[in-house]
Amino acid sequence: MGFAVTPEFLLVFSVMAPFMGALVAPYLGSWLKARAGYPLILCFVPTLFLIPYAPAARSNVPLEAGFDWVSAIGLRVDFRADGFSLMFSLIVAAIGILILAYAAAYLGKTERHGRFYSYLLSFGGAMLGLVLADNLIALFAFWELTSISSFLLIGFWGSRKASQDGAEKALVITALGGLALLVAVILLSIAGGTQQISELDLATLRSSPLFIPALVLLLIAAFTKSAQLPFHLWLPTAMEAPTPVSAFLHSATMVKAGVILVAKFGFLLDWGVFSLVIMYVGLATMFWGSYLALRQNDLKALLAYSTVSQLGILMSLYGSGHAFAATAHLVNHAAFKAALFMVVGIIDHETGSRDISKLSGLRRKLPLTFIVALPAALSMAGLPIFGGFISKELFYEGMVHEGFLPILIAVTGSIMTFAYSLRFLKVFFGPFRCENPNVHEASYRLWLPAAPLSLAVIAFGILKINPLKGLTFKSDTLAVWFTGLAAPSFGYEAEHLYLWHGFNLALGLSVLTWVLGVLLHLGRDRFHRVQQALTPAWNNNTIYYKSLAGLEHFSSWFTHKTQGASFATHLRIIVATFGLIGATVLWRYWPAQLTGVPLAFWLVALLILADVVGVLSATNRLSAIIFAGLAGVASTLLFVLLSAPDLALTQLLIETVTIILFLSVFRFLPRLSTYLRPRSLTLLDGLISLGVAATLFTTLVAVQTPIADRIKDFYLDYSKSIGGGYNVVNVILVDFRGYDTMGEITVLSIVAISVFALLKIAVKRAKAESQDDQIS
């Protein structure tokens, strides 16, 4: 039995492996507790085996694989490891591995480990699927899966009100975007005539009137997922998630999904007003995010707003067509931001606090953590020799091309970015201060997973501007390997971009940024007071909560108005409508034809009339039940007269059982209260009842034409030959319409179980009450 691992299988398997891990994780979690993270690393390893296919992707012959999903409606799942997708899935897998190792040390003893790893791995699989998907519907499915796993992870400490709220907010906003994406992909597949993303053709799409709506919806999806203004509010509260989750989902990978969407569909968006919208939304987000990051006192909140800001940079770069700069920054940001989140996790793990105003001098107690944090934070600030510098330069260069306003916003935002990066590092400098005096360096199991990311941050920078290797790109450096990999996806040529720009505008702006950034950092107290004074009374969080509460009030009001009336009123409206129909056409069918009726029918009619009068006028429950039962018996007689012996038998049996049932609970039943209706209501109900009766009567008189004889003849003819029985009614029930009867038996069994259960409770309750009565 030979089993060859084909490249196609490997591609599909690399997406499926985390999902498989998610199934195993609950068992591993209850066995190995937090350390289950170590074996689960294996789930991301298949993705790394895709590295050998990178050269093919670079030369634009990507690996493709797929399988039928729901073949009946033509749904497929297709994956395509083009340069950009492969690059990002390697980032997802690499950070995923580090996060699993980190979480294994970070999670406490009493957490629900299995659940945590299960959610985390489902996210990993969904993210890989989202990145690699080459099918619009599959893309949407994976997109929604990331939203759901993100929801579950944010609400991981679900016993907290804050976690519930943060999870709910993230779900409400990203699901809104998900709906937009669903419509967008459907419109795109209709307009483009294909569900394959790689086969979408711009010319065909542009000729379709659905093109513009599809793009608008696509943008809404991208902006909500990547926390762009005004949808950014969900990201800071997503920090309610455990810190490993924040490092993985809410900084390095999932929040980039919107950016990826813009990047993947960039060829559609790259024209006119859409580019401008994306660029300015991105820049506004970048500015506002860094402004808010600067006022944070919580390290994690600072990083959250910083992520919002950095996503703005990515969005504006991809939107304005600077895909190379964007991709370079994407890689850099994933590395330094994940590292910084892990550092924050170490700090709160060791000190029990994340408050910048209460922590300082941690460098002395957490030297290794400090060494890990320093390059990452400086890269975030955009200082040279670190990767962040390179991509910031590219960002400036791109924005310079776009005009004065974009570069102004970019520089202002970057000054604040520089200042908050210094503010972040402040906790390591100065005299040691911490509420918990027994702080000591974290276990290597915590800082070691963060270290490779910090090394990468340095490698991205140094390898690029190493003077010994020359100042142009060498295709063998790590950063170029990553960004060059994505080259065919965007059609840029990495080789033609020079790293050292000379003393040009971008470098000048960088120097300006550093100087003003340092000044801003020194004058931070004054700036804080200004920020506090400028805090508006409302922001989009208050709008969110107000509209949520408003929605609840509206639904409550609406339900009350439309469904609030009593049961009887609803019923009256329904039956009165029914009655009105008949009452209006009654006169057409009123020929007096009561002659020639056999005596037996008259007797039964009399009996039924008596019973009805008896039930209506009964004053105690026993006589009411008996009169109703007698009406049943009367209809049994009618069945006999109408040549329906089976019906008569059944009705008689059922009547008996019903009476038994009534009598068995008789003593628990309420007495037949009179509850006399007001006279006007009695009149109304009487009229309604008469109307209903009239409708039924009219209908019956009007439709007294037998059903087409051939149906009747079919059953009469074939009952014996096919069904093998003389009693045609029985043959129909158990043979011709056997499935109906099976359904009926099922219903009856369910009823029997329910009746038994309810009766048991009722009797027990009644007995308890009667005992109470005796005691008291």
Add this chain to the structure above:
Amino acid sequence: MELLLPLLAALLVGAGVFMVLSRALIRVILGLSLISYGINIAILLAGAGTGLAAPPLLDVEGPYVDPLPQALILTAIVIGFGTTALLLVLSLRAYQATGTDHVQEMTEKPDPVEVLGSYADPERPSISPEFGPEEKLSDTKEPS
């Protein structure tokens, strides 16, 4: 004949509706029974007419009445019993739970709008319960 049986069906259904509209629980249940008697007769008439013929038993001489409505009604009778039985015990429980058999007084009131408690503070995310400051957790925490 063409009119008597429709009249009977209409009488049963009309009386049933009148009782269902009443305010006492037992009347509602019995009213539903009356309606189902009436409707059964109605189906029989609508399908088979009132012409007298032999029952659809092939060992007696034809012509036979139409067997199909009979089969339908047989199902309806049995399901009707199921409905009545379930309704009876449900009413019994409702009577016990609410202490009244007055249908209107059992009317469900819409849930009050829940006043949202504490919100997630974007400027102060929670720390892991294991090493952050102590805080009260609600009782939804599952046993590990």
